[in-house]
Amino acid sequence: MKQIPYGRHSINQSDIDSVLDVLNSDFLTQGPQVAAFEKAVCEYVSCKYAVAVNSATSALHLACLALGVKEGDFVWTSPISFVASSNCALYCGADVDFVDIDPISYNMSVDSLREKLIRAEKEGKLPKVVIPVHLAGLSCDMQKISELGKEFGFRIIEDASHSIGGEYQGRKVGSCQFSDITVFSFHPVKIITTGEGGMCTTNDAELENTMYRLRSHGITRNPKEMTEAPDGPWFYQQLDLGYNYRMNDIQAALGISQMKRLDQIVKRRHEIKDYYNQILADLPLKLPQESLDSKSSFHLYIIQVLEKNLKADRKEIFERLRVSGILVNVHYIPIYHQPYYQKRYNYSYSSFPEAENYYKNVISLPIFPELSTEDQDRVKEAIIKPIGHQVLF
Numbered sequence: 035m036k037q038i039p040y041g042r043h044s045i046n047q048s049d050i051d052s053v054l055d056v057l058n059s060d061f062l063t064q065g066p067q068v069a070a071f072e073k074a075v076c077e078y079v080s081c082k083y084a085v086a087v088n089s090a091t092s093a094l095h096l097a098c099l100a101l102g103v104k105e106g107d108f109v110w111t112s113p114i115s116f117v118a119s120s121n122c123a124l125y126c127g128a129d130v131d132f133v134d135i136d137p138i139s140y141n142m143s144v145d146s147l148r149e150k151l152i153r154a155e156k157e158g159k160l161p162k163v164v165i166p167v168h169l170a171g172l173s174c175d176m177q178k179i180s181e182l183g184k185e186f187g188f189r190i191i192e193d194a195s196h197s198i199g200g201e202y203q204g205r206k207v208g209s210c211q212f213s214d215i216t217v218f219s220f221h222p223v224k225i226i227t228t229g230e231g232g233m234c235t236t237n238d239a240e241l242e243n244t245m246y247r248l249r250s251h252g253i254t255r256n257p258k259e260m261t262e263a264p265d266g267p268w269f270y271q272q273l274d275l276g277y278n279y280r281m282n283d284i285q286a287a288l289g290i291s292q293m294k295r296l297d298q299i300v301k302r303r304h305e306i307k308d309y310y311n312q313i314l315a316d317l318p319l320k321l322p323q324e325s326l327d328s329k330s331s332f333h334l335y336i337i338q339v340l341e342k343n344l345k346a347d348r349k350e351i352f353e354r355l356r357v358s359g360i361l362v363n364v365h366y367i368p369i370y371h372q373p374y375y376q377k378r379y380n381y382s383y384s385s386f387p388e389a390e391n392y393y394k395n396v397i398s399l400p401i402f403p404e405l406s407t408e409d410q411d412r413v414k415e416a417i418i419k420p421i422g423h424q425v426l427f
């Protein structure tokens with residue numbers, strides 16, 4: 035039985051050739067490819083600056099540091115995300131809190147955000163940074179979030195790990211029209227890949243400069259930034275405590291090649307989404323919502339199992355799919371359920387009713403460029419066929 039994963043990278047011959055070219059070149063890291071990849075992403079999303087790093091986790095950490103997140107600060111994000119969206123704040127010594135989601139888009143709810151801000155203002159606990167997450171590739175309502183940012187004085191990092199190639203109000207996600215920094219992930223399950231990798235985009239030269247320095251130990255070679263005149267041409271200075279978060283040229287070459295295919299990949303994801311919408315329309319499932327304001331990149335195709343229908347709950351449908359070799363997943367377990375977060379903050383589940391309800395019912399179906407319509411038909415069959423009524427092997 036052929037196994038179908040929920041997500042998978044798409045690598046073609048030109049991707050492979052690009053990587054081989056680097057392997058045969060003079061630089062495996064810190065050569066010309068990283069800057070060229072940054073330029074390609076900048077041009078694609080229409081943003082001034084980009085800083086490539088070795089993962090979106092590193093990118094989120096650098097973004098928080100560049101915005102001055104430190105002990106005593108609060109950072110808010112969505113509970114329905116990967117743990118990296120909130121861990122980045124903890125790395126900086128700040129505290130994390132979550133904003134409940136919207137039951138339709140599954141993104142951070144703007145109404146819940148506003149209510150929480152009003153309460154926090156009274157308690158003197160306003161966040162320094164809010165990190166909206168574009169779940170499944172669908173942009174959050176960035177204009178409204180940015181208006182709240184101005185009103186309540188917080189900065190914004192978009193966690194766009196799922197949404198390169200997506201659009202909001204006619205602009206590409208990553209343009210930072212309504213945020214300080216946007217973060218992309220190039221992990222193999224995401225839209226495009228560099229094996230491992232991430233990137234920050236921003237229109238702010240100072241933020242770019244800080245992130246650029248921090249990705250490589252906090253070191254500068256620019257005499258203008260130094261505290262004294264250079265001793266000689268070999269001279270560099272470490273100005274802050276940075277990290278080795280660099281992307282290498284092998285990864286960047288793959289990224290450049292993948293960027294050329296991005297629109298095609300997103301188009302293919304939309305075809306898969308359209309076919310699912312068609313074949314699943316009659317089942318008692320809630321299919322992903324699309325929005326007039328934004329074009330999702332469809333990193334994930336998330337369904338909700340409406341209980342008491344299909345004579346099965348989410349767990350049973352999930353098991354039906356898994357025994358059929360369809361490696362579905364759940365995105366995500368609310369971050370505040372994680373033992374580390376529970377021990378540290380003891381969040382009450384009842385503070386996030388929409389996240390709880392979402393988590394009870396969702397399944398991420400397979401979606402990736404090479405998924406065939408036959409594979410999709412198999413997914414539907416598995417959803418409707420009770421276990422035991424089918425021949426498994």
Ligand SMILES: *Cc1c(COP(=O)(O)O)cnc(C)c1O
Pocket residue numbers: 088089090091092115116118119167193195196218219220221230231232
């Ligand atoms: C994948 C992911 C990350 C982390 O990405 P890495 O590149 O693996 O570090 C962060 N946030 C979200 C929402 C993600 O899906």
